[in-house]
Amino acid sequence: MHQPPIPQIEATDPEIAGLINGEARRQSEKMRLIPSENYVSLAVLEACGTVLTNKYSEGYPGRRYYEGQQFIDPIETIAIERAQALFGVDHANVQPYSGSPANLAVYLAFAQPGDTIMGMALPMGGHLTHGAAVSVAGRWFRPVQYGVRRDTGRIDFDEVRDLALRERPKVIFAGGTAVPRTIDFPAFAEIAAEAGAVLVADIAHIAGLIAGGAHPSPVGYAPVITTTTHKTLRGPRGAMIMTDAEHASPIDKAVFPGLQGGPHNHTTAAIAVALHEAAAPSFRAYAAQVVANAAALAAALQERGYDLVSGGTDNHLLLVDLTSKGIGGKPAAKALDRAGIELNFNTVPFDTRRPFDPSGIRLGTPAITTRGLTEQHMPLLAAWMDEAITAAAKDDEGPLERIAAEIRDLLTAFPAPGWSAQP
Numbered sequence: 001m002h003q004p005p006i007p008q009i010e011a012t013d014p015e016i017a018g019l020i021n022g023e024a025r026r027q028s029e030k031m032r033l034i035p036s037e038n039y040v041s042l043a044v045l046e047a048c049g050t051v052l053t054n055k056y057s058e059g060y061p062g063r064r065y066y067e068g069q070q071f072i073d074p075i076e077t078i079a080i081e082r083a084q085a086l087f088g089v090d091h092a093n094v095q096p097y098s099g100s101p102a103n104l105a106v107y108l109a110f111a112q113p114g115d116t117i118m119g120m121a122l123p124m125g126g127h128l129t130h131g132a133a134v135s136v137a138g139r140w141f142r143p144v145q146y147g148v149r150r151d152t153g154r155i156d157f158d159e160v161r162d163l164a165l166r167e168r169p170k171v172i173f174a175g176g177t178a179v180p181r182t183i184d185f186p187a188f189a190e191i192a193a194e195a196g197a198v199l200v201a202d203i204a205h206i207a208g209l210i211a212g213g214a215h216p217s218p219v220g221y222a223p224v225i226t227t228t229t230h231k232t233l234r235g236p237r238g239a240m241i242m243t244d245a246e247h248a249s250p251i252d253k254a255v256f257p258g259l260q261g262g263p264h265n266h267t268t269a270a271i272a273v274a275l276h277e278a279a280a281p282s283f284r285a286y287a288a289q290v291v292a293n294a295a296a297l298a299a300a301l302q303e304r305g306y307d308l309v310s311g312g313t314d315n316h317l318l319l320v321d322l323t324s325k326g327i328g329g330k331p332a333a334k335a336l337d338r339a340g341i342e343l344n345f346n347t348v349p350f351d352t353r354r355p356f357d358p359s360g361i362r363l364g365t366p367a368i369t370t371r372g373l374t375e376q377h378m379p380l381l382a383a384w385m386d387e388a389i390t391a392a393a394k395d396d397e398g399p400l401e402r403i404a405a406e407i408r409d410l411l412t413a414f415p416a417p418g419w420s421a422q423p
């Protein structure tokens with residue numbers, strides 16, 4: 001059952017309790033490889049489920065529009081101070097509801113509707129909020145988009161520089177959601193300075209790796225840094241915007257009152273708890289293990305003939321082009337899910353298929369590393385993936401159930417926070 005237990009929901013709303021317990025069991029039985037997901041600790045889960053959700057706190061610590069902030073103010077102040085210390089930044093705003101509103105707050109702070117903004121194209125690995133046509137970023141601003149080089153699968157800095165100098169964007173986003181390689185923040189900083197743009201590092205995927213010393217930090221290069229708190233950072237669903245002293249005030253005004261009302265105080269407390277965990281020595285070991293596991297999984301898949309975009313990975317994430325395996329990303333992802341391996345279908349750069357039926361799959365190691373899997377398990381995982389994908393390419397569902405059972409069996413030795421087989 002779910003941990004912590006949920007007896008009150010079971011008593012009053014068995015329908016929802018059943019679904020919550022079902023999800024907790026599913027998370028414990030699956031090999032969860034979606035690179036933006038993780039398992040939070042029981043301490044983070046507890047913070048999310050507290051009475052802090054009852055309280056309104058519009059404003060910032062010491063400057064609120066509602067009374068009764070005797071306990072909320074120190075909680076938010078501690079969260080801010082922990083973010084400052086962990087990442088080494090002048091200023092942190094811990095109120096954005098999630099990564100997308102955090103990025104919208106950045107546009108609100110530094111651009112006017114119709115202004116030019118720049119980011120990585122969605123099909124190249126960028127995030128929706130970096131200027132995709134369907135996003136508010138693409139509808140209210142004038143996006144120019146860069147991509148990766150066809151020959152290397154890595155960011156094309158000649159293109160970034162040419163575009164930035166020609167189009168003069170107000171804001172340049174560096175970062176992405178399907179980028180398997182180290183982001184070169186100094187290179188972006190040089191281009192942004194030449195173009196007179198505000199450089200924003202969106203470290204949503206890699207925040208935990210940066211905090212744990214397993215990816216270079218953008219601090220000192222990007223004056224504005226946005227991040228979710230729920231991916232490799234292993235906190236609750238939420239976000240932060242970190243800045244230098246000069247950019248602090250426009251960001252704070254954009255988040256509140258520009259974009260949001262009251263902050264989610266239970267989330268703020270959970271962010272504080274997660275930042276405390278991320279400052280512990282064990283988190284450095286976690287971040288290093290995430291990267292080591294991804295490298296081992298990449299090597300094991302390449303040994304089996306899989307094409308990795310950019311030829312490998314430097315971080316927690318792998319993007320696999322399945323074209324040579326004769327199967328699309330979507331049928332492969334569906335077959336893998338039945339085999340107990342959870343990941344997502346994804347476009348690959350220069351994809352010739354449609355976005356809802358693309359050529360690739362995206363996977364990563366943050367969640368399985370939290371459970372304690374190491375390099376030694378990666379060849380076995382690659383073998384399971386290969387067997388399921390090869391079978392699916394021949395429309396053979398035979399091995400899927402067996403693989404799922406073998407995975408359940410292996411994972412019983414690596415308990416998932418949030419689930420216990422014992423009531």
Ligand SMILES: *Cc1c(COP(=O)(O)O)cnc(C)c1O
Nearest residue numbers: 098099100127176177202204205
């Ligand atoms: C996940 C992500 C976001 C958005 O976060 P949400 O919490 O889903 O809104 C923004 N930018 C990048 C690079 C991301 O990976």
